[in-house]
Every structure is written in structure tokens, then in C-alpha cells.
Amino acid sequence: MRIAFHTPLNSYDDGRISGDRRMARQLVAALEGLGHVVEPVLAARDFMPSADAERLVHHREMAATHAEAMRARWRDGAPPPELWFTYHNYYRAPDLLGPEIVDHLGIPYVVAEASDAERRASGDWAEHTRIVRAGLAATDLHLYFTDRDRQGLEPWRSRCTALLELPPFIAFDREPPRHAGDAPVPRLVTVAMMREGTKQNSYLTLARILGRVAERPWTLSIIGDGRQRTEIEQAFSGLPEGRISWLGAIPHDRVVAEMAAHDVFIWPGVREAYGLVYLEAQAVGLPIVAFDSGGVSATVRNGETALLAREGDEAGLAAALLRLLDDGAMRKAMGQAARRFALTERNPAQAACILERGLALAVANRAARPHAATTGPKA
Incomplete structure (x- = not known):
């Protein structure tokens, strides 16, 4: 037709x-x-x-x-x-x-x-x-x-x-890279534009979540840029020095490769329509930590490829992140399941x-x- x-x-x-x-x-x-x-x-x-x-x-x-x-x-x-x-x-x-x-x-x-x-x-x-x-x-x-x-x-x-x-x-021009393997200090990554509204709200929520787990060792790479970057950077300023890497906006093929060099994808996803980035992260073999908000649950398998907390439950989201930070075997198993799910079913x-x-x-x-x-x- x-x-x-x-x-x-x-x-x-x-x-x-x-x-x-x-x-x-x-x-x-x-x-x-x-x-x-x-x-x-x-x-x-x-x-x-x-x-x-x-x-x-x-x-x-x-x-x-x-x-x-x-x-x-x-x-x-x-x-x-x-x-x-x-x-x-x-x-x-x-x-x-x-x-x-x-x-x-x-x-x-x-x-x-x-x-x-x-x-x-x-x-x-x-x-x-x-x-x-x-x-x-x-x-x-x-x-x-x-x-x-x-x-x-x-x-x-x-x-x-x-x-x-x-x-x-999700569609890829070529098979996405695999997760490179866990680092001694868990590497978190998130990808989102820095604009007003729900994106900024998710960034501010993420900063508060990380403040709840600051005593654990971890690093976070943030991929994205936008009008609200100054305000968003300020929200993360109270976290321990050296934890956050601001990578800015990078070409899409580099985004996928960059995610594969990390261990956990975290993005609260407040009122997210669904979020293709969750499927991209799973495709490279990363487990997901997010709120069960909007359409996020349509992109993951809760308990198998992702740990979802009730929308707005910041203590619950922090607890989900702690489970993955403390359990390398769980991260590996969920990451493997995530890659299978994204590439074979979606x-x-x-x-x-x-x-x-x-x-x-x-x-x-x-x-x-x-x-x-x-x-x-x-x-």
C-alpha cells in the first residue's frame, strides 16, 4: 500500500x-x-x-x-x-x-x-x-x-x-556492544536532555536518590545537555567530589558505546511516556533502576531486567539501587536478561x-x- x-x-x-x-x-x-x-x-x-x-x-x-x-x-x-x-x-x-x-x-x-x-x-x-x-x-x-x-x-x-x-x-544499525564487565567501583550512567518539566524533575529526583546512597562507592556519568544544565548541575553539587562526570551531548553511536562501559542505568523517569533509552541500555546489557511511572514498565521486565519503585517513592528507588550496588551477581544476571529481552523481544x-x-x-x-x-x- x-x-x-x-x-x-x-x-x-x-x-x-x-x-x-x-x-x-x-x-x-x-x-x-x-x-x-x-x-x-x-x-x-x-x-x-x-x-x-x-x-x-x-x-x-x-x-x-x-x-x-x-x-x-x-x-x-x-x-x-x-x-x-x-x-x-x-x-x-x-x-x-x-x-x-x-x-x-x-x-x-x-x-x-x-x-x-x-x-x-x-x-x-x-x-x-x-x-x-x-x-x-x-x-x-x-x-x-x-x-x-x-x-x-x-x-x-x-x-x-x-x-x-x-x-x-528499538532498532540498531548494527549489533550493539556488550557490557564490558563490572568495574571495582560500580559505574552508573544516565542519558536525558536537560530541559524544563519532567526531565528536570527526574534529574532533581536522581540527585536526591544519590544523596541517600552517598556512603556507598559508585560513580555516575551523565550524558545530555540543555537549557537547564546550570540548575541541574547545582542539584548534584552536594554529592562527594569526583563522583559525577558530565559528558554533555554526544553523538548517538557514542552514547550506546558509553553505556556499555557502565554497569547500571538509572533514570527515575518521572511521567516518562515510555523511554527508548531504557531499551537501549538493556540492549547493551545494563540492568535498569527507575520509577514505575508513566510508560516505563512497558520497556522493561520488572524484577528480571529492572528494579522499579513506586512513582515518587524515593526511599524505595534508593533501596533498589542499593541492591544492585551491593550484589554484583544480581547485576550480571539482570544485565544478561536485559540484553536478551531488548534484542529478541523488542x-x-x-x-x-x-x-x-x-x-x-x-x-x-x-x-x-x-x-x-x-x-x-x-x-
Whole structure:
């Protein structure tokens, strides 16, 4: 099939590094590996940092202009898509193109990583949420990455709208390096951008966790940079001298190699969507220490490849870290299990099997969908 691939949250071709951009590229590669022709929809980014009504009007006008330009190309003989695939549809980045195009062309509509927020259905974000929900109801197949997202999408499951789990997966150009072996002093590593919000909160939490285990020997390498680096460095300043290495932002291939030179990956992951970095760390053979927050649990096997503490339980997270610091045999066993899990169960081949089944389901659901306007969720 010819598939239009739309990314409202971040432009597909902007080239910046982030987990969602990488997942978008992985999804495209998996679809192309199945023999489909995938054409990224190079529309303007629809992320809205605020609920400003004029901003929404502007985005809708831009979407309408882009949709008309697409229709003009098709009238001039360009082949239209046979399926529309949107990656992300939520209140801050609603899909302003997909529902209109699939209705115009009568083609299947697939959405990956959509979410619904009841608390946004009233107030400043109400109109954005109404747009999202119209898209949720019009979707033939929802691919969800985490159980949290599944729960939000359940009201939209219907005879013609299916939900299918697509666990987070990771792709490598070549086999990732193996963990180099434990050092006399356990080497911790973390990787994250230094930006406001949840990333900064996780860094501040990490500094407090390490303060709880400062009497044990360990070192931590921090890979990442950003606007909040000064504030984040200040949060770690009370730890014993020489424990922290600030590596800054480094090329992605070096990130993977750097992780392999460590023994434990630790990142609290406060409200993390899921975090491909957890899969990368496991792929090189590192056990994970994190909160059971957001979608983190979808990327690990708690108790086998990772030790997760209840979200916000900093004492519990410190205790989990201490278990791995004090037990080299546990670190080794969990690291070996982590590599097997990431490379054999969370790889593009497994994802492609799910996508192939999902596309067939979407085609069948679109064929069965009545031509009348789509109704809202069931009670």
C-alpha cells in the first residue's frame, strides 16, 4: 500500500534527536520493510504549548491549506495514499489532517500512541480535546504502546475501531556492544536532555536518590545537555567530589558505546511516556533502576531486567539501587536478561509482525465502517 505518515507532534524531517522522532523513523522503516511505500506528510508542526484560541485557529487554517494542496496534487494525477498513519494524536498536538483526508478518500486510518485526557474535556483545552476525540472515533486501528494509553482509549473501542498493543521497540544499525564487565567501583550512567518539566524533575529526583546512597562507592556519568544544565548541575553539587562526570551531548553511536562501559542505568523517569533509552541500555546489557511511572514498565521486565519503585517513592528507588550496588551477581544476571529481552523481544521484526496484522485489521474495519458520521465513545 501507499501510506501517508503524519507526525503532528514533531515534524518528521526536522533532524533533531528525541525518542518520539526516533520511534517515528522506526515505524516508517518497519512499514517499508513490509513492502509498503511510505510518504511522510511534511506539514507544519502542530504542537501547541498553550491553549491559546488564536493559536488553534492558526493551526487549523494551516492544516486546511495543506489539505487543499494535497487534494490539488491528487487532482493533477499524483497517486493518493491508500492508508493514513498518524503517530500521536493528543490535546497538545491534535491530528488536524488525518480525519478529513480519510473521509475524503475513504481510506483506512491508523493512529499510533494516541491518548485521551478526560480532565482536558472542559476548560481551556476543551476544543483541542473535541478535535482529538473526533479523530479517536474515526480511527480504524489504535496502536497503543503502554497500558496507560490503552486505558484511555478503551471508551473508543467499537465494532469499527480496534485497539492493538505495539510494545515499544528499538532498532540498531548494527549489533550493539556488550557490557564490558563490572568495574571495582560500580559505574552508573544516565542519558536525558536537560530541559524544563519532567526531565528536570527526574534529574532533581536522581540527585536526591544519590544523596541517600552517598556512603556507598559508585560513580555516575551523565550524558545530555540543555537549557537547564546550570540548575541541574547545582542539584548534584552536594554529592562527594569526583563522583559525577558530565559528558554533555554526544553523538548517538557514542552514547550506546558509553553505556556499555557502565554497569547500571538509572533514570527515575518521572511521567516518562515510555523511554527508548531504557531499551537501549538493556540492549547493551545494563540492568535498569527507575520509577514505575508513566510508560516505563512497558520497556522493561520488572524484577528480571529492572528494579522499579513506586512513582515518587524515593526511599524505595534508593533501596533498589542499593541492591544492585551491593550484589554484583544480581547485576550480571539482570544485565544478561536485559540484553536478551531488548534484542529478541523488542526488535523491528517483532514490531513488523504486529504492524502487518494491524494494517489488515484497519482495512477490514474501514470497509465495515458506515458512511454516516462517526459517533462518540460508548458509555
